[in-house]
Amino acid sequence: MIEEAITKKLDVKFLLSSSNTIRIADLGCAVGPNTFDAMQSIIDVIKLKYQTQVLPASPMPEFQVFFNDQPANDFNTLFKSMPPKREYFAAAVPGSFYGRLFPDSSLHVVYSSYALHWLSKVPEDLEDKNSPAWNRGKIHHASAGEEVLRAYAGQWADDLSSFLNARAREIVPGGIVVIVTHSIPDGMEYSELANGMMYNCMASILLDIAKRGLITEEQVDAFNLPTYAASPGEFVSVVENNEYFNIVTMGESNPSPWLTDDVHVDMNEFVSHIRAAMEGMFSKHFSREIVNEMFEQLEARLSEISVEMESAYKDKIQAFYVLQRNDSG
Amino acid sequence: MIEEAITKKLDVKFLLSSSNTIRIADLGCAVGPNTFDAMQSIIDVIKLKYQTQVLPASPMPEFQVFFNDQPANDFNTLFKSMPPKREYFAAAVPGSFYGRLFPDSSLHVVYSSYALHWLSKVPEDLEDKNSPAWNRGKIHHASAGEEVLRAYAGQWADDLSSFLNARAREIVPGGIVVIVTHSIPDGMEYSELANGMMYNCMASILLDIAKRGLITEEQVDAFNLPTYAASPGEFVSVVENNEYFNIVTMGESNPSPWLTDDVHVDMNEFVSHIRAAMEGMFSKHFSREIVNEMFEQLEARLSEISVEMESAYKDKIQAFYVLQRNDSG
Numbered sequence: 001m002i003e004e005a006i007t008k009k010l011d012v013k014f015l016l017s018s019s020n021t022i023r024i025a026d027l028g029c030a031v032g033p034n035t036f037d038a039m040q041s042i043i044d045v046i047k048l049k050y051q052t053q054v055l056p057a058s059p060m061p062e063f064q065v066f067f068n069d070q071p072a073n074d075f076n077t078l079f080k081s082m083p084p085k086r087e088y089f090a091a092a093v094p095g096s097f098y099g100r101l102f103p104d105s106s107l108h109v110v111y112s113s114y115a116l117h118w119l120s121k122v123p124e125d126l127e128d129k130n131s132p133a134w135n136r137g138k139i140h141h142a143s144a145g146e147e148v149l150r151a152y153a154g155q156w157a158d159d160l161s162s163f164l165n166a167r168a169r170e171i172v173p174g175g176i177v178v179i180v181t182h183s184i185p186d187g188m189e190y191s192e193l194a195n196g197m198m199y200n201c202m203a204s205i206l207l208d209i210a211k212r213g214l215i216t217e218e219q220v221d222a223f224n225l226p227t228y229a230a231s232p233g234e235f236v237s238v239v240e241n242n243e244y245f246n247i248v249t250m251g252e253s254n255p256s257p258w259l260t261d262d263v264h265v266d267m268n269e270f271v272s273h274i275r276a277a278m279e280g281m282f283s284k285h286f287s288r289e290i291v292n293e294m295f296e297q298l299e300a301r302l303s304e305i306s307v308e309m310e311s312a313y314k315d316k317i318q319a320f321y322v323l324q325r326n327d328s329g
Numbered sequence: 330m331i332e333e334a335i336t337k338k339l340d341v342k343f344l345l346s347s348s349n350t351i352r353i354a355d356l357g358c359a360v361g362p363n364t365f366d367a368m369q370s371i372i373d374v375i376k377l378k379y380q381t382q383v384l385p386a387s388p389m390p391e392f393q394v395f396f397n398d399q400p401a402n403d404f405n406t407l408f409k410s411m412p413p414k415r416e417y418f419a420a421a422v423p424g425s426f427y428g429r430l431f432p433d434s435s436l437h438v439v440y441s442s443y444a445l446h447w448l449s450k451v452p453e454d455l456e457d458k459n460s461p462a463w464n465r466g467k468i469h470h471a472s473a474g475e476e477v478l479r480a481y482a483g484q485w486a487d488d489l490s491s492f493l494n495a496r497a498r499e500i501v502p503g504g505i506v507v508i509v510t511h512s513i514p515d516g517m518e519y520s521e522l523a524n525g526m527m528y529n530c531m532a533s534i535l536l537d538i539a540k541r542g543l544i545t546e547e548q549v550d551a552f553n554l555p556t557y558a559a560s561p562g563e564f565v566s567v568v569e570n571n572e573y574f575n576i577v578t579m580g581e582s583n584p585s586p587w588l589t590d591d592v593h594v595d596m597n598e599f600v601s602h603i604r605a606a607m608e609g610m611f612s613k614h615f616s617r618e619i620v621n622e623m624f625e626q627l628e629a630r631l632s633e634i635s636v637e638m639e640s641a642y643k644d645k646i647q648a649f650y651v652l653q654r655n656d657s658g
Contacts, residue, residue, distance in 0.1 A: 019435075062432040064431070071408045071411070075404045080400060080401075089429070089431055090424075091420040092420060092423075093419065093420045094419065095419075103418055104349060104350065106348075
């Protein structure tokens with residue numbers, strides 16, 4: 001569906017009217033290798049479109065691909081694992097995609113996969129002990145109060161607006177943004193999702209550790225994961241409030257990476273994946289011993305609720321959106 | 330003189346006719362911080378020109394700076410040391426500047442400092458035991474036979490041609506290339522320069538080690554430093570044979586970084602600088618013990634010829650060239 005949307009909507013002839021280079025960016029590329037496959041797929045789609053529909057006799061455009069992530073990302077590893085025979089000129093761009101990264105009107109296709117659920121920061125209200133959004137006994141909005149959810153949702157909407165406003169400057173009219181992201185079906189509670197159950201388990205383990213006096217409850221209250229999975233309804237609402245992009249197509253799916261034989265979750269592999277992805281955030285707030293203990297207990301705790309977890313993993317927790325830059329602004 | 334050449338020759342209004350972005354590249358940027366100063370200086374010159382001569386009332390162009398070096402360069406360190414408040418969008422480009430790095434006609438100013446004396450490879454004739462360029466008892470062309478010098482000079486000229494041909498595609502007509510590089514005054518022998526004396530010392534130490542049986546003489550013969558400092562005459566000749574660039578200005582100077590009080594070289598500091606820059610090349614060919622011993626002996630050996638070294642350090646061993654892309658091709 002993403003390929004079809006690009007094929008249908010990207011007017012290559014128009015985009016190349018002032019130069020013969022198509023510029024593509026992957027925002028939140030990490031260290032590879034998934035980004036290389038994604039970039040090659042986009043190039044293949046454009047080449048095919050060019051050959052079959054546009055100007056079969058004229059020379060193929062050149063491609064320049066920009067790999068973006070935070071300045072602390074390991075770009076050395078990214079560069080070393082880059083395909084040696086690539087069909088594009090490669091460049092890396094360090095910085096937050098919630099701000100400007102590229103000159104005006106310099107990009108044609110932007111891609112971002114599993115990156116926009118990361119908030120730019122923990123919502124400020126969550127860090128104020130006197131706020132109604134002080135997140136007592138939790139590390140996420142799952143199962144938390146209405147004020148906590150509202151603070152998270154507001155921060156996410158602000159961040160997506162910043163993302164769209166920055167991209168509106170950087171992408172030429174007619175250019176395309178492809179977003180693949182964590183999602184939650186409209187109308188569901190986050191605590192019904194497998195990740196929500198897991199965050200609740202983590203909070204519960206940390207509270208037990210606090211009861212043993214190794215950390216304080218306030219340390220648990222003050223720690224909040226800066227991640228938010230929006231529903232398609234929320235996503236569409238932010239895009240519609242932003243005047244620069246139209247939604248070309250969108251969809252939900254269930255990536256099920258942890259469902260072995262379509263039924264069971266390999267909990268050990270799941271926890272080591274989660275640990276690799278999230279340990280750094282815990283380590284900024286808790287000592288190494290506490291973080292170790294939390295992850296060690298996690299597998300056992302999750303196994304106790306494996307039936308609910310496995311059932312939840314069938315939810316459509318992945319969404320994609322293809323947006324097109326309109327002519328306004 | 331470089332600033333003046335840019336101010337005089339760079340037609341900002343013409344370059345910006347199809348976009349409002351000036352694109353600058355530093356080829357061979359290493360890990361900083363010198364590259365940040367150099368890029369800012371170029372931007373300052375262009376801004377001043379823009380404000381005073383071009384279109385004082387129209388908005389300032391945006392700047393995009395591409396930092397290039399080999400893929401093995403430590404780009405993580407480069408990104409971490411980048412000025413946080415910079416007036417440009419930054420990107421890194423991994424790869425050899427003797428090949429293509431950027432799309433057609435996508436750059437306006439290219440800068441390269443102390444990078445073009447690195448050959449793309451050791452000249453092939455030097456690796457053939459049966460060639461007249463087999464470099465017996467030496468590690469460089471200094472004091473070596475005519476065939477060895479010819480092989481080095483030929484490789485350097487081929488490499489500079491490759492550099493100019495790649496840049497000719499990437500730089501817009503009217504765009505500028507600024508090169509600062511190691512140089513040798515026309516008519517001088519490399520063995521008269523301080524670096525030549527040093528390479529001869531290194532070879533002599535390695536031959537002594539070979540006499541003690543720790544390495545073979547053939548290992549010394551087969552090792553050659555892939556670096557060549559061309560004279561202004563040679564440089565001009567390659568540019569003139571290449572049809573794409575005109576020389577706007579050029580000059581020679583004496584950077585004297587090692588002359589304390591304008592007379593004496595701090596040999597200890599000099600050797601640790603040289604070791605930091607060159608140890609890697611020796612380590613690919615000799616064991617760690619041999620490399621350690623070579624650098625340990627080097628300071629003592631150089632001190633024996635410090636009068637000649639210090640005198641040689643007054644030579645004009647730095648040159649700069651400002652080239653402009655013409656309209657041909």
